[in-house]
Amino acid sequence: MRSPEPLTAPRSTTNDEKAAVTSGLRRSLESRLSSRVRRVPPSPIRRFFDLATTMDDVISLGIGEPDYVTPPPILNAGAQSLREGNTSYTSNAGMLELRAGVARKLAELYDAPAYDAESEVLITVGVSEAMYLAMQALIDEGDEVLVPQPCFVSYTADVILAGGTVVDIPTYAADNFVLTSAQIEAAITPRTKVLLIGYPCNPTGAVMNRDELSEIARVARKHDLIVISDEIYDRLVYDDHEHVMFASLPGMAERTVHLGGMSKDYAMTGWRIGYAAGPAELLGAMRRIHQYLIMSAPTGGQAAALHALSDPAAEAAVQEMVASYGERRRFLVDGLNEIGLDCFEPKGAFYAFPSVRRTGMDEFSFSEQLLQEERVAVIPGSGFGAGGEGHIRCAYPVEMSKLEVALERMYRFLRRLGV
Ligand SMILES: Cc1ncc(COP(=O)(O)O)c(C=O)c1O
Structure with a gap:
């Protein structure tokens, strides 16, 4: 019988070897990620949030959400329902009463199409989920989606994740960041399937009036486009602006997926409720994805x-x-213009989008230096896409006293730059 091999203690792995294995594994895992996910760009605004959270005494104009707790009548109703034991799943499409409530509210506010609560309304996890579902339901590999820019950061990611191609349509301050029918027509190709619009707009605060939207509707009809209209800020409009629901325009109900939600209008971001309304064929497909x-x-x-x-x-x-947002908007926009940051008049959402061009700096250097030197956090406009160059986004759901201090700090910063 052969004597067993003498046992030798295994050589302990050095730190360098461990690091090499780990980094090799990481590289190999990265290379195995789907090409779709690899095409999704990392959020360029993340860096600013990360930097701001490491610093003291920062006034953040970076956060795009209400500074209110959900109003007590709503909060209590939610809590009461949970206490009564309503803690199970609902119907896949959402509680039928809520779907009917959404259809009723849209009709009341905007003369909306008479949506059938059973088949034409879906309750989702925020507009975020609704947008994802709409793209997944509509887009095939290589289909083109027209997206006016600058825009909410998820739009591009959702198109890419569905295998589609984003066709940027930059909009500009000189045109009040309004999308024109000529721009759409110039961007249309045989692969164009969907036009995605979002007014009032994050990040610019731009809105579109009935005539302007009717022009878009005309082009959508002419080129047989499906329109996804994200109207999450519909109630947050100021001065004399009247929100027009895109699907309520003649001939649009049958080709529009309307998206809305509770997050912004009702200060309910954490409750995660949004909705989609539109033709039963499209809503049925979205519901199929949503249920799984x-x-x-x-x-x-x-x-x-x-x-x-x-x-x-x-x-x-x-x-x-x-x-209250309206007062803060007036204060901030006037203040920005006074200190030398030209700001177009935003009539919706809760963002101002001033130009920093007078400083001679680009929006990234401006935002970074303002944060480092004066502890005011803003977001570089081009993080939201083409057309945002030379601009910054300032969210104003921030206490008035803090807005005042933020403006003083920005004023000091600009004087040092010689503006
Ligand atoms: C334009 C726009 N659409 C959709 C969303 C997503 O909202 P939620 O998923 O909370 O409904 C946001 C949030 O910032 C937004 O600004």
């Missing part, structure tokens, strides 16, 4: 949303919040 992906939107959030859409006290709270 999500099952159903959060039940407590749906109960709160149902209450929000029907309680006059909730409506009064929305009006109060809009009035």
